[in-house]
Amino acid sequence: MATTTGDPRTPTAPAPAGADHPTAQDEVARICQDLLRIDTSNYGDGSGPGERAAAEYVMASLTEVGLDPEIFESAPGRASVVVRLPGVDATREALVLHGHTDVVPAAADDWSVDPFGGEEIDGLLWGRGAVDMKDMDAMILAVVRQMTREGRRPARDVVVAFFADEEAGGRYGARYAVDHRPDLFEGATEAISEVGGFSVEVGGHRAYLLQTAEKGIGWLRLVADGRAGHGSQVNHENAVTHLAAAVARIGAHPWPLQLTPTVHALLTGVADLTGLPFDPEDEQSVDRLVHALGPAARFVGATTRNTANPTQLSAGYKANVIPGSAEAVIDTRFLPGFEDEARAVLERLAGEHVRIEDVHRDVALEAPFSGGLVDAMVAALRVEDPAASVLPYTLSGGTDNKSLARLGIRGYGFAPLQLPTSLDFSAMFHGVDERVPVESLRFGVRVLDRLLATC
Numbered sequence: 001m002a003t004t005t006g007d008p009r010t011p012t013a014p015a016p017a018g019a020d021h022p023t024a025q026d027e028v029a030r031i032c033q034d035l036l037r038i039d040t041s042n043y044g045d046g047s048g049p050g051e052r053a054a055a056e057y058v059m060a061s062l063t064e065v066g067l068d069p070e071i072f073e074s075a076p077g078r079a080s081v082v083v084r085l086p087g088v089d090a091t092r093e094a095l096v097l098h099g100h101t102d103v104v105p106a107a108a109d110d111w112s113v114d115p116f117g118g119e120e121i122d123g124l125l126w127g128r129g130a131v132d133m134k135d136m137d138a139m140i141l142a143v144v145r146q147m148t149r150e151g152r153r154p155a156r157d158v159v160v161a162f163f164a165d166e167e168a169g170g171r172y173g174a175r176y177a178v179d180h181r182p183d184l185f186e187g188a189t190e191a192i193s194e195v196g197g198f199s200v201e202v203g204g205h206r207a208y209l210l211q212t213a214e215k216g217i218g219w220l221r222l223v224a225d226g227r228a229g230h231g232s233q234v235n236h237e238n239a240v241t242h243l244a245a246a247v248a249r250i251g252a253h254p255w256p257l258q259l260t261p262t263v264h265a266l267l268t269g270v271a272d273l274t275g276l277p278f279d280p281e282d283e284q285s286v287d288r289l290v291h292a293l294g295p296a297a298r299f300v301g302a303t304t305r306n307t308a309n310p311t312q313l314s315a316g317y318k319a320n321v322i323p324g325s326a327e328a329v330i331d332t333r334f335l336p337g338f339e340d341e342a343r344a345v346l347e348r349l350a351g352e353h354v355r356i357e358d359v360h361r362d363v364a365l366e367a368p369f370s371g372g373l374v375d376a377m378v379a380a381l382r383v384e385d386p387a388a389s390v391l392p393y394t395l396s397g398g399t400d401n402k403s404l405a406r407l408g409i410r411g412y413g414f415a416p417l418q419l420p421t422s423l424d425f426s427a428m429f430h431g432v433d434e435r436v437p438v439e440s441l442r443f444g445v446r447v448l449d450r451l452l453a454t455c
Contacts, residue, residue: 021149024142024445029125029438031061032138035101036118036127042102044168050077051164051173054101058162061141065148069160070184074176078164082177082184085144087156094157095373095455096191096409098400099137100166100173103129110432124435131428133194135436136415137162139444143452146445154452159188166400169217169360174403182407190373191404195395195429196413197377197447199388200296201421203274207389208381209296210374211413213262214395214402215303216339216364218332221357222246222350228324235322240315242353243326247310249349250330255305257283260335262366262394263303269391298426302396306342308332329359333396336364362402366394367410376455377414380447385418397429416447 034057041048055071058081062069069083087094106115106128113119115128125135144160147153161184163173170176177184196211224246226239259267259280270289271278279285290301308330315326334342343356350356368374369392378390401411417440419425428434 021146024139024146024449025442027145028138028142028441028445029120031141032125032130032135032436032441033118033120035134035137036125036129037116039116040102041105041128042165042167043105046075048102048105050079051101052077052079055079055081055162055164058101058137058141061145065145067144067148072177072181074164074172074180078172080164080173080177081162082181083160084184085147085154085158085160087154087158089156092156093190094159094186094188095154096159096161096185096188096404097140097452098159098161098163098174098191098193098404099133099140100163100194100400101134101137102165102167102173103132103134104167104430106432112433115434120438121435123439124437125441126433126435128434130434130436131425132430132434133415135417135441135444136194139415139441139448142445143449146449147452152453155455157187158452159185163400169362170400170403174400178403178406185404185407185409188407188409191401191409191411192373192414193399193401193411194413194415195397195399196393197381197416197444198425199385199417199419200293202270202292202294202389205273205389206385206387206418207269207273207391208385208416209266209393210369210377210390211395212369212374212392213260213336213366214364214398214413215333215335217360217362217398217402218334218339218343219359219361220330220332220346221359222328222330222354223357224326224354226322226324226326226353229322231320231322233322238322239324239326240322242351243313243315243328246350246354247313247328247330249351250308250346251310253308253345253349255307257286258305258335258338259286260303260337260366260394262369262392263300265369266300266391266393269389273389294421295424295426299396300393302333303335303394306332306334306338306345307396308342308346334364335394336366339364362398363405365401365405365411367412373412373455376451377412380451380454381416383450384443384447414451416444417441418443
């Protein structure tokens with residue numbers, strides 16, 4: 001039988017100061033519930049509730065333990081919070097530890113529970129943002145609060161940031177902070193954020209996927225201009241026909257296999273764990289290794305090649321009128337180092353009657369699976385899970401690390417979670433009935449606390 005705990009509506013205040021303080025493991029679930037109960041839906045058009053309420057909660061959580069964070073808005077209600085934790089060695093380059101407080105919208109009728117109820121059922125917290133990424137926000141807050149209460153400092157300066165607007169590209173969040181407040185990130189060269197550090201089962205072994213790369217984003221508008229006219233007449237300059245042909249060509253294009261260094265390293269690791277052969281030139285070999293990752297194949301499968309998916313169509317206003325123009329939107333994701341090549345292919349597929357306009361573009365990223373920070377992340381995981389394997393991977397989507405890269409900050413995805421094999425974690429991202437195990441959050445704060453003390 002399902003068991004439910006907690007008030008599903010009202011966020012609780014941060015725990016009061018006193019002689020006996022809760023640990024990060026004690027309060028991470030409560031903080032996560034509180035954040036889930038704050039609706040920060042981002043519709044991408046400015047019509048949502050904004051992130052101000054969540055930002056104020058973060059501010060209260062940090063100031064309650066004696067920190068002095070800064071809150072700022074890029075537009076009314078679009079609030080972000082930043083605080084800098086002084087490190088033991090102030091001469092070292094700083095680390096940015098960041099999350100975003102906005103979430104994608106949720107259609108309540110599709111869910112089994114209130115998507116903003118923050119309910120705990122059978123040891124899992126349910127709600128929009130439970131994995132993307134209020135779970136990591138809660139882990140960051142819980143660890144920072146415990147370290148501050150105990151008078152402990154991280155190994156180096158850590159800039160802790162909670163950004164608005166990640167789900168719409170960061171214009172009102174990380175991108176705004178980078179463009180208007182670069183001083184907040186002075187001395188920082190590395191960053192840690194979402195969509196990495198979670199466990200998967202590979203060939204009977206538990207492995208953690210550490211995100212070292214992410215594909216670039218190109219949201220493109222296809223525009224076909226033609227000759228308007230009566231729907232009963234012959235018209236060889238029909239904009240809808242030109243556009244439809246371009247959309248069909250792009251949607252059906254077989255993008256070739258292209259393995260970047262990160263994907264190659266991941267598949268090599270999967271081959272070692274499973275005993276399957278790996279031939280980087282053989283699509284069947286690559287596909288077998290991708291499928292060996294189970295549900296995580298959703299992320300990895302899209303990183304072996306560029307992709308382009310038609311997502312929107314718009315044309316005409318009446319059944320018997322041929323419109324003078326027609327438009328479509330294409331969501332393209334390109335591999336690190338392959339943006340120009342992908343754009344050239346799209347221009348060719350669009351054809352002479354269709355032009356391409358940028359809606360939103362952002363860079364692809366690839367960082368090395370080596371160095372002090374990576375070593376510290378791997379070591380922190382292995383203290384909690386000594387037999388674990390840690391593999392690099394490429395995210396098919398994007399994170400706020402793209403914005404920080406404009407300042408020369410190298411980003412990784414590391415929100416450490418040890419997950420039950422029965423949970424289809426990758427389906428939770430932007431999915432229905434999003435949920436995360438409480439024990440996974442407790443595991444995560446132990447790893448994160450150790451990482452900040454050693455990295």
